[in-house]
Amino acid sequence: MLRPLSRKQKQALLWWRPGSGVEHCRLFLADGAIRSGKTVSMILSFLLWSQSCFSGRDFIVAGVTAGALKRNVLSPLFGMLEAYGVPWEYRRAEGRVVIGTNTYHLFGADKDNAQDKLQGMTAAGAYADEAALFPRSFIDQMIGRCSVEGSKIFMNCNPNGAYHFIKTDFIDRAAEIGLYRLHFTMDDNLTLSPGIRESYARSFTGVFYRQYILGEWVSAEGAVYPMWDDEANTYEDEDPFRYRGCRRFAAVDYGTANPCVFLDVRDDGTTFWIAKEYYWDSAAQRRQKTDAEYAEDLERFLDGDRNTVVIIDPSAASLKAELRNRGFRLRDAKNDVREGIAAAAVRIAERSVRVHRKNCPCFLREIHGYLWDEKARQRGEEKPLKEHDHAMDALRYLVLTLNSRFRGGKQSPE
Numbered sequence: 001m002l003r004p005l006s007r008k009q010k011q012a013l014l015w016w017r018p019g020s021g022v023e024h025c026r027l028f029l030a031d032g033a034i035r036s037g038k039t040v041s042m043i044l045s046f047l048l049w050s051q052s053c054f055s056g057r058d059f060i061v062a063g064v065t066a067g068a069l070k071r072n073v074l075s076p077l078f079g080m081l082e083a084y085g086v087p088w089e090y091r092r093a094e095g096r097v098v099i100g101t102n103t104y105h106l107f108g109a110d111k112d113n114a115q116d117k118l119q120g121m122t123a124a125g126a127y128a129d130e131a132a133l134f135p136r137s138f139i140d141q142m143i144g145r146c147s148v149e150g151s152k153i154f155m156n157c158n159p160n161g162a163y164h165f166i167k168t169d170f171i172d173r174a175a176e177i178g179l180y181r182l183h184f185t186m187d188d189n190l191t192l193s194p195g196i197r198e199s200y201a202r203s204f205t206g207v208f209y210r211q212y213i214l215g216e217w218v219s220a221e222g223a224v225y226p227m228w229d230d231e232a233n234t235y236e237d238e239d240p241f242r243y244r245g246c247r248r249f250a251a252v253d254y255g256t257a258n259p260c261v262f263l264d265v266r267d268d269g270t271t272f273w274i275a276k277e278y279y280w281d282s283a284a285q286r287r288q289k290t291d292a293e294y295a296e297d298l299e300r301f302l303d304g305d306r307n308t309v310v311i312i313d314p315s316a317a318s319l320k321a322e323l324r325n326r327g328f329r330l331r332d333a334k335n336d337v338r339e340g341i342a343a344a345a346v347r348i349a350e351r352s353v354r355v356h357r358k359n360c361p362c363f364l365r366e367i368h369g370y371l372w373d374e375k376a377r378q379r380g381e382e383k384p385l386k387e388h389d390h391a392m393d394a395l396r397y398l399v400l401t402l403n404s405r406f407r408g409g410k411q412s413p414e
């Protein structure tokens, strides 16, 4: 199942061996483009290292979520063990895998207080997949738990912002903290066909292209959607045949104290036509609406059409219940912010999101004022300013939930 490794992958595989020149390092980080072969080579490296250097020890194996860990790490790990004829025991309920005399404890780093579960552990090593998406507290605790003589920490990730702690406190201080760093590009994965490479490249634009495809640690600054074009991303005519054969969706961002937005979307298979918007700003109107009122408004907004799939903020439990009772067809929105913005940016760049110029004034006002949060950026976090972002949230829900081209799991692309 493993095909010949690239030179970079071989370095990742054998860096810890005596004579490599970097075997004294305690930390190892492989960062770079998505699909560049980081995870595969690191799993094998971690396995060889832990099995040949230790017996009867405990190790930490962590992913962004339990699901991502299973998909990205355990599946290839079990595949390798199978291929090499090495027996293993997966104790699912206990969250561990036993290989030989060593025990590998599995963690999802996304849970609140995930690092608490590490407390009290004495580990001989750790493996962190997609470490840039972990809370810092988890990484610090994980490193702190590796107190056995000769312990090492293996981490990999896709690049993030220029002020992310992995960049500033690990990569930039590599020599000082004893970190061996390998930077991967898609050339380091010999199994990627040009066609697949192309399709990954087409899945990103702007800052996400630079991070995920070029593998650069660069920050998102200024406008979230700098590729937005007032002409190319809008339309105005009243062509009565425009929506013929289109599927219809409503995208809903719920708010009571905050504005509540519905978008009326027609999908012709290529382009999302955002035909009109509903925007209730309770603060400006000085009146909050009940769920029943919102449901009535949505019914009117959709001209009574109950076949329209309503893509809705999954946390809007009360409105969801109200809509379901009234016979609406609901679909929970995927609401990962980073992925949603990345997906919307591609659609905007290729002009396959078009917004009705007259019917959607609030959407258009929001998209021009939708900015990355500068203060958060300096703390190393990348997120948009949380103001006037309601139509923007509805857009993210729409695009990510219906995105068939690229599926990245909860975290960023694998």
Ligand SMILES: Nc1ncnc2c1ncn2[C@@H]1O[C@H](COP(=O)(O)OP(=O)(O)O)[C@@H](O)[C@H]1O
Residues within 6 Å of the ligand: 001, 002, 003, 004, 005, 006, 009, 033, 034, 035, 036, 037, 038, 039, 040, 041, 184, 189, 190, 191, 192, 414
């Ligand atoms: N040497 C190899 N042999 C077989 N498959 C490989 C090899 N290197 C990479 N791949 C495949 O390429 C894809 C991306 O590799 P992965 O390690 O997951 O990349 P990354 O972690 O950098 O996103 C995976 O499907 C993986 O199985």
Ligand SMILES: [Mg+2]
Residues within 6 Å of the ligand: 038, 039, 040, 072, 129, 130, 156, 414
């Ligand atoms: Mg990976």
